[in-house]
Amino acid sequence: MSASNIQSVQKTTSAQGVNGRSRLLGLYYTHTATPATLSLRNGTVSGTVLLAMTSPAAAGSQDLIIPDAGILFENGIYIQVSSADITSITLLFEGGAAA
Numbered sequence: 001m002s003a004s005n006i007q008s009v010q011k012t013t014s015a016q017g018v019n020g021r022s023r024l025l026g027l028y029y030t031h032t033a034t035p036a037t038l039s040l041r042n043g044t045v046s047g048t049v050l051l052a053m054t055s056p057a058a059a060g061s062q063d064l065i066i067p068d069a070g071i072l073f074e075n076g077i078y079i080q081v082s083s084a085d086i087t088s089i090t091l092l093f094e095g096g097a098a099a
Contacts, residue, residue: 009098010090011079014045017089018077022096023070024051028063029089031055036085043075055086070094 006025009017017040029038037054041047050071055062076096079089 006092006094007096007098008090008092010088012088013084014080015078016044016076016099017079017091018073018093018096019099020076020096022073022077022093024066024073024077024091024093025070026063026065026092027090028061028092029055030061030087031059032085032087033057033059034083034085037082038086038089039080039082040071040073040091041078041080042073044078045080047075047078 011017024040035055035057037052039049040051041049050073077091077093
């Protein structure tokens with residue numbers, strides 16, 4: 001049993017995902033057949049990119065479980081997508097609050 005309270009939030013466009021200091025533990029996203037980039041930034045649209053991924057050239061979904069204690073976002077998690085070809089993003093995190 002986990003000692004923390006793992007939360008989730010889902011977004012469909014570029015947006016603030018989590019407010020406040022948090023750790024990203026995993027994510028799941030869906031996409032079309034056109035490759036697109038998904039970036040997670042520290043706090044705001046101009047924050048440092050702490051995770052970037054490119055979707056494959058085939059429609060489907062991807063997931064990523066981050067080992068150990070996850071990725072620390074000191075100022076929250078801002079989700080940035082390069083196009084509407086990333087159709088939804090679900091973040092699994094602890095700390096902070098869903099935006």
